[in-house]
Amino acid sequence: MTENAVNAADITPNRSRMTVSETDVAIEITNMNKWYGDFHVLRDINLKVMRGERIVICGPSGSGKSTMIRCINRLEEHQKGSIVVDGIELTDDLKKIDEIRREVGMCFQHFNLFPHLTILENCTLAPIWVRKMPKAKAEEIAMHYLERVKIPEQANKYPGQLSGGQQQRVAIARSLCMSPKIMLFDEPTSALDPEMIKEVLDVMVSLAEEGMTMLCVTHEMGFARQVANRVIFMDAGQIVEQNEPEAFFTNPQHERTKLFLSQILH
Amino acid sequence: MTASKLAYVRTDEAPRMPPPVSETGAIGWVRQNLFDSVGNAIMTVVGIALLALILPPAINWLFIDAVWTGTSRDACIVEGAGACWAFVYAKFGQFMYGRYPDPERWRVDLTGLLLIAGLVPAAIPRVPFKRETVLYLLVVFPIAGFILLTGGDVDLSGSFWTGLAILAVLSLAITALICRNAGIAPASPLKIVAAMYLALAAIFAVVSFDFGLRPVETQLWGGLLVTLVVAIVGIVASFPLGILLALGRRSKLPAVKLVSVIFIEFWRGVPLITVLFMSSVMLPLFLPDGVNFDKLLRALIGVALFASAYMAEVVRGGLQAIPKGQYEAADAMGLSFWQGIGLIIMPQALKLVIPGIVNTFIGLFKDTSLVLIIGLFDLLGIVSLNFSDANWASPNTPATGFVFAAFVFWIFCFGMSRYSIYMERRLHRGHAR
Numbered sequence: 001m002t003e004n005a006v007n008a009a010d011i012t013p014n015r016s017r018m019t020v021s022e023t024d025v026a027i028e029i030t031n032m033n034k035w036y037g038d039f040h041v042l043r044d045i046n047l048k049v050m051r052g053e054r055i056v057i058c059g060p061s062g063s064g065k066s067t068m069i070r071c072i073n074r075l076e077e078h079q080k081g082s083i084v085v086d087g088i089e090l091t092d093d094l095k096k097i098d099e100i101r102r103e104v105g106m107c108f109q110h111f112n113l114f115p116h117l118t119i120l121e122n123c124t125l126a127p128i129w130v131r132k133m134p135k136a137k138a139e140e141i142a143m144h145y146l147e148r149v150k151i152p153e154q155a156n157k158y159p160g161q162l163s164g165g166q167q168q169r170v171a172i173a174r175s176l177c178m179s180p181k182i183m184l185f186d187e188p189t190s191a192l193d194p195e196m197i198k199e200v201l202d203v204m205v206s207l208a209e210e211g212m213t214m215l216c217v218t219h220e221m222g223f224a225r226q227v228a229n230r231v232i233f234m235d236a237g238q239i240v241e242q243n244e245p246e247a248f249f250t251n252p253q254h255e256r257t258k259l260f261l262s263q264i265l266h
Numbered sequence: 267m268t269a270s271k272l273a274y275v276r277t278d279e280a281p282r283m284p285p286p287v288s289e290t291g292a293i294g295w296v297r298q299n300l301f302d303s304v305g306n307a308i309m310t311v312v313g314i315a316l317l318a319l320i321l322p323p324a325i326n327w328l329f330i331d332a333v334w335t336g337t338s339r340d341a342c343i344v345e346g347a348g349a350c351w352a353f354v355y356a357k358f359g360q361f362m363y364g365r366y367p368d369p370e371r372w373r374v375d376l377t378g379l380l381l382i383a384g385l386v387p388a389a390i391p392r393v394p395f396k397r398e399t400v401l402y403l404l405v406v407f408p409i410a411g412f413i414l415l416t417g418g419d420v421d422l423s424g425s426f427w428t429g430l431a432i433l434a435v436l437s438l439a440i441t442a443l444i445c446r447n448a449g450i451a452p453a454s455p456l457k458i459v460a461a462m463y464l465a466l467a468a469i470f471a472v473v474s475f476d477f478g479l480r481p482v483e484t485q486l487w488g489g490l491l492v493t494l495v496v497a498i499v500g501i502v503a504s505f506p507l508g509i510l511l512a513l514g515r516r517s518k519l520p521a522v523k524l525v526s527v528i529f530i531e532f533w534r535g536v537p538l539i540t541v542l543f544m545s546s547v548m549l550p551l552f553l554p555d556g557v558n559f560d561k562l563l564r565a566l567i568g569v570a571l572f573a574s575a576y577m578a579e580v581v582r583g584g585l586q587a588i589p590k591g592q593y594e595a596a597d598a599m600g601l602s603f604w605q606g607i608g609l610i611i612m613p614q615a616l617k618l619v620i621p622g623i624v625n626t627f628i629g630l631f632k633d634t635s636l637v638l639i640i641g642l643f644d645l646l647g648i649v650s651l652n653f654s655d656a657n658w659a660s661p662n663t664p665a666t667g668f669v670f671a672a673f674v675f676w677i678f679c680f681g682m683s684r685y686s687i688y689m690e691r692r693l694h695r696g697h698a699r
Contacts, residue, residue: 101600112595126599
């Protein structure tokens, strides 16, 4: 596991700005089950995410954490139970799936930028084609977000010319251009050099401080401590334990959690 | 201070000197490229010897001893004569147009000019109005070319028009029904379908209009004209069809996949000659009396379907090289399936398989000479047909004719090849680091 690059003590989290709505449900997953053939990858998942909540999901590899957040925007299909995102239930209905995907941004471990388009084109593609935004407006918004992730000068380069950290920041900006209500991060720093992890986490922290609803699969425990409202620990396709970060790290209850934490925190 | 024996400090800067003669200039080049090892030196010497052996007689035959002028075989049967270019010169019109009537040949020239007028601005990236150019090439030019080459004035009966009208009404009804079931507002899909039929009707109206051009049956077409018509129609039709088949073969829908696989495997498994024979000999047996497709049209359809199967497999190769993450990113951003394919997947996949696509195009271009076996005379066909002209029979006539045909084919294929390399370089920027 990567050593946490952001030292929790470095930045004083501005918890007052991080407001969590008590009534507004962003995502509600009830009794969700998923199989790959015979293999039961997700077992009886129940999760309620409020607006503005920032959740970090951790667990050993193969525990189903990526699969779970990929179910939220239908990159994976669940077979039993229900997932309601932003008031819309995920079914086979393609229109509803597209509606949800418009409101849910996602960042991948391997960035998945489009190599044949420039950074700017990567960012404007979805607003232009999905939101039917005029090109000039989409570019203005894209530049705004590229400035936010601190790489406006790279706008006309191609993804292959950027470092991994820069690419991941572009990927975040690309998602933000769709002004999503919810952001999913699938191990956004796992493919990065230690030096680049910080630049990506900084962007994610500032996003969290603005009150974005975030679900983040990551092993960056410093990040979890700093911004998460809740840490979820998964193992073998189940949610084993969840708690506030401080309590989760200092006083884990389940044996499996204790073992996991003892291995990643030295 | 006790200095160790290993310690060293540079006190003066080492001078910069020009490289030795053996590394630069012509001598350096020769040493590096031709004589850098014993094996290479031997190869170089053998290569030069071979060139010395082949080139002088070839140049002699092609240019120095060649007969450039003359009106009959008499000029070419002189002792020691080389290539009989007079033959090519005398038959040039036939080689280009076949038996297309002389006074009408300007129509073929005009069609060619119209094609070049569209192709050149489409091929040069810096020229603006790409959308308009493509529209011209794919809609205006084919109609204009068809009318110019055949003379237009297609005989469309009244029953054809009623048929088209009935089809239009049926399609509109089906669209409305689908929209109602899917809960989509029917206005815009209905508009699209109606516009499509209006466009079709307009095209048929133009095609059947009498422009006062003398009709020229395709029986009379020949030479380079037929080669280009078959090749261009084949290329233009097989490309989109191939893309659709490739997507179909990778589709998750079993029916679509099955149809695509059967189609591809059938056409790929059958020799082109068989396809052409079937289209010209067997198809008429199955058609009702009186219904008669043009022979060239049948060959065109056969060639296009044949090439599309190959194209499909080439494109599928490109699709397989696109990482899953690209599909996922497109999905996650809310792009629809076709948006994802058109904006993300295809541009990358097609760029990867440009060599394969051009390979197929070149293969198709050369395969057009097979239409000879169904009685259509393409360039090669008409050249060899003229060997039997008693007026030009000479020992060097066939060789000259073949060299000429080969050269024309080579020009086109080499052009395609160079353009594809240029496009590859141009599109490579995305992966440049």
